[in-house]
Amino acid sequence: MSPNSFLPLVIGSVILAVCSVLPAQATDRQDSRELRQEVRPEVRDVKQDCRENDQKDNYECRQDKREVKQDIREKARDVKH
Numbered sequence: 001m002s003p004n005s006f007l008p009l010v011i012g013s014v015i016l017a018v019c020s021v022l023p024a025q026a027t028d029r030q031d032s033r034e035l036r037q038e039v040r041p042e043v044r045d046v047k048q049d050c051r052e053n054d055q056k057d058n059y060e061c062r063q064d065k066r067e068v069k070q071d072i073r074e075k076a077r078d079v080k081h
Contacts, residue, residue, distance in 0.1 A: 032076040039072050 046068050050061035 035076045036072060043068050043072070 043065055047061050047065040050056055050064050051058070056064075
């Protein structure tokens with residue numbers, strides 16, 4: 001067998017390996033996205049509760065909301081990676 005006859009086998013193996021990894025990555029990204037979307041109403045409620053109950057100004061409530069969102073982003077990254 002010549003070295004050129006192995007080339008299609010190598011290419012086929014690489015394609016098969018790549019195709020098996022891509023669906024797992026897509027699933028991980030989708031799970032991460034779903035996590036962020038599920039908590040959106042909760043994040044909104046955090047800001048509303050902050051403004052109603054704590055009598056903070058809008059700036060402080062916005063910072064609280066950002067902190068909550070950052071925590072969620074970190075959890076989503078953990079799901080994805």
